[in-house]
Amino acid sequence: MGTARSQGFHVAARQHSSPSRAGTADSVPRRDRGVPTAATGSPGNARENPKNRLSPESGALDPGPLGPARGASSAVRPPPPGAGKVLSSSHLSAAATEPFPRPPGPANPHRGNDAERGHAQNGFRAPPRLPPRKETGFMAVGIHHLRTFLMAVDEGSISKAATRLHMAQSAVSRRLAELERHVRQPLLERSAEGVQPTVAGKMFCAKADAAVTAFDDAMRTDMHRVRALRVGYAWSAAGVYTSEILRRWQEVNPDVMVRLKRVDDPAGGLTSGLSDVAIMRTHAQRRNLREELLVMEPRVVAVPAGSALAGRGKICLPDLADYPLVINSFSGTTNLELWQEGRQPVVAVEVDTIDDWQSYIAAGVGIGVTPASTAWMHPHAEISYLPVPDAPPVPVYLVWASNNRHPALHSFIQLARNVVAEVAE
Structure with a gap:
């Protein structure tokens, strides 16, 4: 009894041996001890199982005289490489740390990156990748192309249009070329003197003007309240009438604000969509613009405060021919x-803004002829303004787009x- 128990104890001990005994014959299950090794083909134990004999012709397992078991395939697969091979503890530990091998198969170009493969292994399907978009050959033409074209037509020069738009000349030329490619016909005739619209360009100009104005009007739509009425001007607004107009408007329409906006633009910001109505001192050159004469304004001459002309009460145009002239060629009214x-003065310098115009006059570079409202709107400590009675007056217009739908316009x-008429009386 004691011997049997001790033998049973030894059997159990062999079956639950420590990892140091892994790889010995005792660690292999009893039913697999008769399986021949891949290296020698001899059984792994002294006792040979007749069911595990190798066929001498193919090297496969011999099913024996009774044939394969019920339900088994008649073609018995050979043992996999390394079956029966004795593994050491170092092999087992290395196999435990190796990553799971990727199943063989053709490379998948849409497999994705490592993160997407990780989602796929965890049971999550990564979103499919869209194929790259094919170029159609057509470029996007938007409202900025139309504004650039209209500015080039108004200025008659690509370089001047670039200055007005605060863009590089090459960018303006490229934008115009994109527009012409889109409409598939030339819109501008280019020459050394500048640009002018072709026959097709003149027809396109009217449509582009209407489109830009409609776009600006749509962007200004506010369903909740009436937005401020923007009054643009390039030089000196309405002169002495400006304060009375704003005061009277505030009394009559306190819910709608009038916002004055100075724009270095002869059109007072109408062409660029910055204003609803503009105070201009030149005729509107666009067909969709409406204008109304507000008043005729006299001219004055601006001279340095310390010059000999500053002490005179008034001065005539012929007397100014001997002095160099400062001209605002961009938004001014003097030429x-x-x-x-034969009795014209010499142009000392041409400027683009009234600030530069005043700076050159105050420095003594030259004199300037301007509407009388400049003295009221832009007083300067170093400049004196004198009336020029024989100079033709300057017309002052209110100009607006025909399709502007502002309710307070x-x-x-x-x-x-009405304010101008009352003050004039």
Whole structure:
């Protein structure tokens, strides 16, 4: 009894041996001890199981005289490589740390990155990747192309249009070329003197003007409240009438604000969509613009405060021919046509803004002829303004787009007209 128990104890001990005994014959299950090794083909134990004999022809397991078991395939697979091979403890530990091998198969170009493969192994399907978008050959043409075209037509020059738009000349040229490729016909005739619209360009200009104005009007739509009425001007607003117009408007329409906006643009910001109505001192050159004459304004001459001309009460145009002239060629109203041919002054410098215009006059570079409202709107400590009675007056217009739908537009025009009429009386 004691011997049997001790033998049973030894059997159990062999079956639950420590890892140091792994790889010995005792660690292999009893039913697999008769399986021949891959290296020698001899059984792994002294006793040979007749069911595990190798066929001498193919090297496969011999099913024996009774044939394969019921339900088993007649073609018995050979043992996998390394079956019966004795593994050491170092092999077992290395196999435990190796990553799971990827199943063989053709490379999948849409397999994705490592993160996507990780989602797939965890049971999550990564979102499919879209194929790259094919280029159609057509470029996107938007409202900025139309604005650039209209500015080039208004200025008659790509370089001047680039200055107005605060863009590089090459960018303006590229944008115009994109527009012409889109409409598939030339819109501008280019020459050394500048640009001018072709026959197709003139027809396109009217449509582009209407589209830009409609776009600006749509962007300004506010269903909750009436937005401020923007009044743009390039030089000196409405002069002495400006304060009275704003005061009267606030009394009559306190819910709608009028916002004055100075824009370095002869059109007062109408072409660029920055204003609803503009105070201009030149005729509107666009067909979709409406204008109304508000007042005729006299001219004055701006001279340095310390010059000999500053002490005179008034001065005539012929007397100014001997002095160099500072001209605002961008948004001013003075040019050499004011003087008779042969008695015209020399242009000292051309500027683009009223600030530069005043700086050059205050420095003594030259003199300037301007509307009388400049003295009221832009006083300067180093500049004296003198009347020029023989100079032709300057017309002052209210200008607006024909399709502007601001609810307060026409009320403002009517109020400005009434204020000017009352003050003039």
